[in-house]
Amino acid sequence: MTALAKIVHTTPEIEAEPDLTDGFHLVIDALKLNGIETIYGVPGIPITDLGRMAQAEGMRVISFRHEQHAGNAAAIAGFLTQKPGICLTVSAPGFLNGLTALANATTNCFPMILISGSSEREIVDLQQGDYEEMDQLAIAKPLCKAAFRVLHAADIGIGVARAIRAACSGRPGGVYLDLPAKLFSQVMDAEAGQKSLVKVIDPAPAQLPAPEAIARALDVLKSAKRPLIVLGKGAAYAQADDAIRALVETSGIPYVPMSMAKGLLPDTHPLSAGAARSTALKDSDVVLLIGARLNWLLSHGKGKSWGEPGSTKFIQIDIEPREMDSNVEIVAPVVGDIASCVQALLDGMGKGWQQPPSDWIETLKSKREANIAKMAPKLMSNAAPMNFHAALGALRTIVKERPDAILVNEGANTLDLARGIIDMYQPRKRLDVGTWGIMGIGMGFAVAAAVETGKPVLCVEGDSAFGFSGMEVETICRYGLPICIVVFNNNGIYRGTDTDPTGRDPATTVFVPDSRYDRMMEAFGGVGYHVTTPDELTRAVNEAMNSGRPALVNAVIDPAAGSESGNIGSLNPQSGIKKKK
Ligand code: ADP
Ligand code: MG
Numbered sequence: 186m187t188a189l190a191k192i193v194h195t196t197p198e199i200e201a202e203p204d205l206t207d208g209f210h211l212v213i214d215a216l217k218l219n220g221i222e223t224i225y226g227v228p229g230i231p232i233t234d235l236g237r238m239a240q241a242e243g244m245r246v247i248s249f250r251h252e253q254h255a256g257n258a259a260a261i262a263g264f265l266t267q268k269p270g271i272c273l274t275v276s277a278p279g280f281l282n283g284l285t286a287l288a289n290a291t292t293n294c295f296p297m298i299l300i301s302g303s304s305e306r307e308i309v310d311l312q313q314g315d316y317e318e319m320d321q322l323a324i325a326k327p328l329c330k331a332a333f334r335v336l337h338a339a340d341i342g343i344g345v346a347r348a349i350r351a352a353c354s355g356r357p358g359g360v361y362l363d364l365p366a367k368l369f370s371q372v373m374d375a376e377a378g379q380k381s382l383v384k385v386i387d388p389a390p391a392q393l394p395a396p397e398a399i400a401r402a403l404d405v406l407k408s409a410k411r412p413l414i415v416l417g418k419g420a421a422y423a424q425a426d427d428a429i430r431a432l433v434e435t436s437g438i439p440y441v442p443m444s445m446a447k448g449l450l451p452d453t454h455p456l457s458a459g460a461a462r463s464t465a466l467k468d469s470d471v472v473l474l475i476g477a478r479l480n481w482l483l484s485h486g487k488g489k490s491w492g493e494p495g496s497t498k499f500i501q502i503d504i505e506p507r508e509m510d511s512n513v514e515i516v517a518p519v520v521g522d523i524a525s526c527v528q529a530l531l532d533g534m535g536k537g538w539q540q541p542p543s544d545w546i547e548t549l550k551s552k553r554e555a556n557i558a559k560m561a562p563k564l565m566s567n568a569a570p571m572n573f574h575a576a577l578g579a580l581r582t583i584v585k586e587r588p589d590a591i592l593v594n595e596g597a598n599t600l601d602l603a604r605g606i607i608d609m610y611q612p613r614k615r616l617d618v619g620t621w622g623i624m625g626i627g628m629g630f631a632v633a634a635a636v637e638t639g640k641p642v643l644c645v646e647g648d649s650a651f652g653f654s655g656m657e658v659e660t661i662c663r664y665g666l667p668i669c670i671v672v673f674n675n676n677g678i679y680r681g682t683d684t685d686p687t688g689r690d691p692a693t694t695v696f697v698p699d700s701r702y703d704r705m706m707e708a709f710g711g712v713g714y715h716v717t718t719p720d721e722l723t724r725a726v727n728e729a730m731n732s733g734r735p736a737l738v739n740a741v742i743d744p745a746a747g748s749e750s751g752n753i754g755s756l757n758p759q760s761g762i763k764k765k766k
Pocket of ligand 2: 647648673674675676677678679680
């Protein structure tokens, strides 16, 4: 079906006009032509009819309560599918709300396109005070990979094509597409309109690594006594799962997954050094980074986490040449797409490949086993109120039994501990706060995960983290999505025990004690559970996930259990002034 707007006179004495189309229909046709089936957004001026018409034309249009969550949904849809996720917003304030998600997508290398309606160019540019006046294109530019504006209906096809290519090719990222209100009602000949559309051929072309780069990388790898592979979310995004698994298993090199690369190989794989991460980073002599940046999450490749200065040589596979040497010297840069680079390394290893020294493998294995054994009793505690470990021990078993469910995770302690405790078994099943470590991605990610994959979603949220997108439980109920949210309710941020020293107000980090988040879900027709023990938690989550209906489990956690800033307390500045005793 095409989206031609038939504007035809019915009076017989006047000759019928040719078929016409307009901006609205051309945007929809351009997206559909490129295989984009879903729009995440919030309706309003001037894009209300665009959403309506897109739905009428068979696209899935998921309306949110706030643009940031629609934007986060689009971004994670991009990560999961390699097609740019679309977020549609109104002008100025709606656009600004979507911008946080656009910037976050760009930072995380997720392909997305933020499409915002905008006001009259003539009035905006003369700053004459239009409705929602704002120079959106200029504001978006520094926060995304590329930004375009379309002024003529005949250019919509090219505008959408450029946006798709910019989002997906090379290092993926966020793109802004500015569509002024007037564009939507511009009319043109339907046939010329169809001809103006572009189906993007090969939006993310393979980028083959240079043979010298592969040879250099293999030489460095061969020289290693204690080699390590670090898998990042770029490796998860690349969908080169079989090749990556073959590289790990053929080379016999242990690997550490970054948070969203967990499950690329199961966390229980014999070569996983995830549970011996500190030792693996500190003692390795050669590290092969695959789609992982040496940013703060890897201590910039230097310092105590990496052992003696200069003791680690880095090989890096990345599609972005400028990523090389960003923090420390990369002795063997391998620039290209991950699938091609990994395959080339595998081919180069050939039959005579020497496995790494067994003492290194043994060291990591025993460290890993010791850490797992140390953790085990904490995960089985049945103490009430629950602490984080006990609650996560229950969820760990549930994820093991439901490996195809998608886990969305945010919070401070809830995030840091869940990342370590909950094993993942399949690729792209763990979606979390990413490169910025931001809160607020929860419900947006959960909605898109359910919509894009049709799989059940388990959303493990700190009570603070949940608050940023909590209103979207209405969206979840409206679309009847199979999402089970577990709120780890410890009455506050980090902990629920702080007080205002003056005694006047609640402390800055606490919430209404003993809140019943489960009732928010009930307000919109979903199922709420209130649980205080790991057994109750297990029963509630299993029941919810079996039903496939929206559910929220309010899991009461000991208000004293959390630590300040979770695992990243060291980033939290403390006053330099010592209090007098
Ligand atoms: P993590 O936080 O998991 O370590 P990062 O987001 O830091 O992961 O790193 C992801 C890296 O993967 C980015 O540098 C990005 O350029 C790269 N990347 C993304 N997709 C591909 C791909 N298809 N091929 C090669 N590199 C990719
Ligand atoms: Mg809390």
